[in-house]
Amino acid sequence: MQNLFIWKYSANLIKKKKNCFFHIIQLLLFIIPFCAIGNGGPIEGCFTQKSGSIKLITKKDIKILSEDLNIELTKDEVHVKVIYRLKNLGGTDVIKYGFPVDYIKEDKYTYISYCNTISNFSYKFNDKEVEYIVEEEADKSKIKGPFIDEGHNIKRDWYITELSFDEQQTSLLEVNYSISPHYNYWGKFIDTNFSFTTNKRFLYDLSPCGFFGDGSIDTLSVTIKKPDYLCFDQINIRGIQDYITYNNHISWYAENYNPSNQALDIDYRTSPTNTEIDEKANHLPNSIIKKINVSSSLKGYPKENLIDLDENTAWVEGVDGFGKGEWIEFEFKEKVFIHGIGILNGYYKNGTVYNQNNRIKSLELSIKVEDLEKKNIENDTTIIHLEPQCFFEEFHNNIQIIYDLGDIGIVYNSYEEMMEKSNSTLKVKIKILDTYSGDKYDDTCISEVLFYGYPHNNKLNHW
Numbered sequence: 001m002q003n004l005f006i007w008k009y010s011a012n013l014i015k016k017k018k019n020c021f022f023h024i025i026q027l028l029l030f031i032i033p034f035c036a037i038g039n040g041g042p043i044e045g046c047f048t049q050k051s052g053s054i055k056l057i058t059k060k061d062i063k064i065l066s067e068d069l070n071i072e073l074t075k076d077e078v079h080v081k082v083i084y085r086l087k088n089l090g091g092t093d094v095i096k097y098g099f100p101v102d103y104i105k106e107d108k109y110t111y112i113s114y115c116n117t118i119s120n121f122s123y124k125f126n127d128k129e130v131e132y133i134v135e136e137e138a139d140k141s142k143i144k145g146p147f148i149d150e151g152h153n154i155k156r157d158w159y160i161t162e163l164s165f166d167e168q169q170t171s172l173l174e175v176n177y178s179i180s181p182h183y184n185y186w187g188k189f190i191d192t193n194f195s196f197t198t199n200k201r202f203l204y205d206l207s208p209c210g211f212f213g214d215g216s217i218d219t220l221s222v223t224i225k226k227p228d229y230l231c232f233d234q235i236n237i238r239g240i241q242d243y244i245t246y247n248n249h250i251s252w253y254a255e256n257y258n259p260s261n262q263a264l265d266i267d268y269r270t271s272p273t274n275t276e277i278d279e280k281a282n283h284l285p286n287s288i289i290k291k292i293n294v295s296s297s298l299k300g301y302p303k304e305n306l307i308d309l310d311e312n313t314a315w316v317e318g319v320d321g322f323g324k325g326e327w328i329e330f331e332f333k334e335k336v337f338i339h340g341i342g343i344l345n346g347y348y349k350n351g352t353v354y355n356q357n358n359r360i361k362s363l364e365l366s367i368k369v370e371d372l373e374k375k376n377i378e379n380d381t382t383i384i385h386l387e388p389q390c391f392f393e394e395f396h397n398n399i400q401i402i403y404d405l406g407d408i409g410i411v412y413n414s415y416e417e418m419m420e421k422s423n424s425t426l427k428v429k430i431k432i433l434d435t436y437s438g439d440k441y442d443d444t445c446i447s448e449v450l451f452y453g454y455p456h457n458n459k460l461n462h463w
């Protein structure tokens with residue numbers, strides 16, 4: 001007999017500075033007494049951890065011959081299909097299999113629909129769909145975990161079925177379900193122009209399979225399908241190594257695999273930049289820019305391309321090497337408040353051109369403002385690191401935010417402080433520090449720079 005588990009923690013967080021709101025789902029998958037089937041499963045959430053209170057009881061006469069784990073990552077859900085090939089080394093047996101879902105029951109979270117259950121759940125045993133019932137756990141003392149310790153009211157629903165094994169029978173068990181992976185969301189507030197999300201996270205616990213048979217799996221395969229909008233560099237995988245990539249898939253295979261204390265941990269973006277930005281018109285007009293200064297330009301790729309709202313053109317630095325230390329500077333024609341800066345990082349003419357040329361990996365951002373309180377010019381500088389990105393054919397979805405007042409706080413720490421002290425933003429300077437290398441050319445390109453804010457004389461009417 002064996003207990004086999006999954007923890008899932010899922011949070012949906014709306015954040016404004018120190019005011020945080022969050023909701024957590026705790027999802028467990030394990031074999032209740034007289035159970036012997038299955039693997040671990042998904043764990044999600046920024047408070048992810050394994051439960052030390054679950055007892056795993058070995059059932060030696062069930063052997064896992066193979067496990068095929070298929071994971072499809074999407075923007076809103078993770079779809080999982082896992083197929084076990086099982087060998088009953090003993091006599092005829094009936095095994096009860098339970099899949100529990102734990103979630104916070106407090107009334108203030110009931111409007112978040114996905115927090116109450118998983119979706120599209122099904123069992124198939126030897127290619128035939130198996131019925132199951134859902135029961136609420138009556139003994140609350142059996143529900144363990146950190147959120148109980150924090151005083152949350154946790155409810156558990158069981159998805160229960162029975163499977164019949166003949167003596168020495170080899171059978172296939174298929175489990176399907178969809179879950180909402182954890183991520184944090186920051187909505188639009190007065191201090192920011194943008195809506196941000198963290199990476200989504202999915203964790204699959206492999207370790208319980210080690211309690212079947214001799215503690216190993218003869219063959220284990222993992223296939224992960226990524227969304228079209230992501231490149232492989234935007235997916236972080238821990239728990240497996242030396243996997244291969246092809247088309248939109250990641251594949252890994254092992255023989256005689258001992259899953260003890262092993263977990264597959266995946267995090268990935270919700271969009272190319274994890275930022276929600278409206279269409280091109282939602283930024284300051286280029287007429288506010290008085291002058292663009294650049295350290296160099298490659299012939300045919302002038303500085304004017306930086307503000308033409310055309311992803312088919314680009315400014316390209318004009319020195320040997322990748323352009324370390326090269327810079328662009330924008331001087332503004334009138335007094336403006338700049339509280340957001342985005343760049344189209346790379347040459348976005350098409351996917352081939354994008355991959356052939358360098359993109360900025362890190363930059364130095366300088367913002368010069370006129371300070372009313374001190375009656376002088378303030379110049380502040382910070383280092384910005386840009387995450388890897390792949391080509392995606394939508395202009396605004398590719399904009400990477402390199403400055404946001406509500407997030408970075410360069411020069412001023414808040415919108416209110418800027419309104420009180422600052423008369424205008426005078427100049428913005430971007431200096432190249434490091435790059436992601438292109439496949440063909442050692443030229444660093446920027447297709448567009450966008451400024452978010454408003455003219456100084458409109459500041460009182462902006463909000």
